[in-house]
Amino acid sequence: MKIAILPGDGIGTEIMAEAVKVLQVLDLDFTLETALVGGAAYEAHGHPLPDSTLNLAKAADAVLFGAVGDWKYDKLDRPLRPEQAILGLRKHLGLFANFRPAICYEQLTHASSLKPELVAGLDILLIRELTGDIYFGQPRGRRVAVDGHFPGAEEAFDTMRYSKPEIERIAHVAFQAARRRSGGQGGKVTSVDKANVLETFQFWRDVVTEVHAQYPDVALDHMYVDNAAMQLVKAPKAFDVVVTGNMFGDILSDEAAMLTGSIGMLPSASLDKANKGLYEPSHGSAPDIAGKGVANPLATILSAAMMLRYTLNQVEAADRIESAVSTVLSAGLRTGDIWSEGTQRVGTREMGDAVVVALSGKTITTRTSDITKS
Numbered sequence: 001m002k003i004a005i006l007p008g009d010g011i012g013t014e015i016m017a018e019a020v021k022v023l024q025v026l027d028l029d030f031t032l033e034t035a036l037v038g039g040a041a042y043e044a045h046g047h048p049l050p051d052s053t054l055n056l057a058k059a060a061d062a063v064l065f066g067a068v069g070d071w072k073y074d075k076l077d078r079p080l081r082p083e084q085a086i087l088g089l090r091k092h093l094g095l096f097a098n099f100r101p102a103i104c105y106e107q108l109t110h111a112s113s114l115k116p117e118l119v120a121g122l123d124i125l126l127i128r129e130l131t132g133d134i135y136f137g138q139p140r141g142r143r144v145a146v147d148g149h150f151p152g153a154e155e156a157f158d159t160m161r162y163s164k165p166e167i168e169r170i171a172h173v174a175f176q177a178a179r180r181r182s183g184g185q186g187g188k189v190t191s192v193d194k195a196n197v198l199e200t201f202q203f204w205r206d207v208v209t210e211v212h213a214q215y216p217d218v219a220l221d222h223m224y225v226d227n228a229a230m231q232l233v234k235a236p237k238a239f240d241v242v243v244t245g246n247m248f249g250d251i252l253s254d255e256a257a258m259l260t261g262s263i264g265m266l267p268s269a270s271l272d273k274a275n276k277g278l279y280e281p282s283h284g285s286a287p288d289i290a291g292k293g294v295a296n297p298l299a300t301i302l303s304a305a306m307m308l309r310y311t312l313n314q315v316e317a318a319d320r321i322e323s324a325v326s327t328v329l330s331a332g333l334r335t336g337d338i339w340s341e342g343t344q345r346v347g348t349r350e351m352g353d354a355v356v357v358a359l360s361g362k363t364i365t366t367r368t369s370d371i372t373k374s
């Protein structure tokens with residue numbers, strides 16, 4: 001098994017170091033090969049996704065990705081900005097389904113901005129379509145940008161588009177995920193759209209309904225995106241699997257992330273039709289805390305666990321990592337983003353070390369010297 005390791009920018013390198021450490025102690029037979037991506041790749045090769053990185057990702061069985069981006073690249077032409085590397089990887093690897101589980105660990109119930117009773121035991125799965133929608137509509141590239149902006153322009157536009165096969169395949173993924181999560185007992189899919197205003201999403205609703213006929217055991221309901229945004233904070237546990245388009249998914253997945261207390265806890269997977277995938281934390285490169293050694297590495301470590309489970313078929317190893325994370329939380333260790341009174345504040349490296357210790361079954365002890373305070 002070959003895993004491409006793409007740390008990226010900002011906290012990407014810090015959190016990836018911890019995930020790699022965890023993978024290395026599992027004693028599994030795989031090779032890890034690292035390459036530059038995002039702003040780091042732009043600095044070295046003049047492009048956020050150089051051919052060498054793309055070829056490594058294509059040749060690998062799975063890709064573990066950190067995060068990319070920094071405000072300093074905001075002036076670059078859009079195709080050269082770090083974030084384009086993610087879009088390029090999704091496109092070239094045929095990744096169309098983004099899985100974002102939002103699970104509220106019992107130990108972190110109080111870290112959520114919602115009342116504990118609303119999030120205790122929360123376990124929902126948001127599935128975002130990745131290849132269509134307004135992010136890939138036409139016309140692109142007809143605008144003439146200067147430093148990424150449009151001085152003197154009277155309008156700017158992007159078009160929203162979905163094809164029937166794109167909606168069908170993501171609907172199948174959602175119904176199958178609901179079935180799997182419920183242990184064959186049915187489950188529920190909520191399809192989120194804006195069918196009352198947008199033609200694209202009336203079409204989305206029609207196609208999802210059509211595909212649903214093949215999954216009579218799974219319940220389906222449709223919800224407008226504005227209502228979904230409201231229900232996610234009002235009664236999040238009422239959801240099971242949520243499926244939606246690229247842009248609504250982008251926004252709702254961050255909202256769902258915050259239900260669990262911190263975006264620093266949430267892994268994600270982007271899969272192709274053969275379950276090859278790119279795995280990454282749900283958060284970005286966090287330039288505000290980069291280099292301080294305080295970022296939460298657990299989302300990346302849990303992304304590595306998802307990679308073992310979904311693509312590399314190492315379910316037992318995935319279970320071991322997830323249970324080690326739970327052990328570390330039970331021991332009271334917290335990075336700043338999930339810290340609360342009575343728990344022990346630790347840095348990125350200590351959190352990674354603690355997961356490694358938990359994997360070995362030893363008792364967790366910590367030191368706090370590697371937190372650099374700014």
Ligand code: NAD
Pocket residue numbers: 011015066067068069070071083086263264280282283284285286287288289294295296297299335337
């Ligand atoms: P962000 O997710 O990087 O940060 C949002 C907030 O969450 C910040 O306050 C940050 O400190 C905090 N945060 C994020 N991850 C954390 C972690 N692991 N531990 C503790 N705190 C954490 O989003 P942003 O600030 O909007 O964007 C920063 C840069 O990241 C931008 O350049 C953006 O384009 C890029 N970005 C990249 C990805 C990606 O690589 N997939 C995703 C989103 C944003």
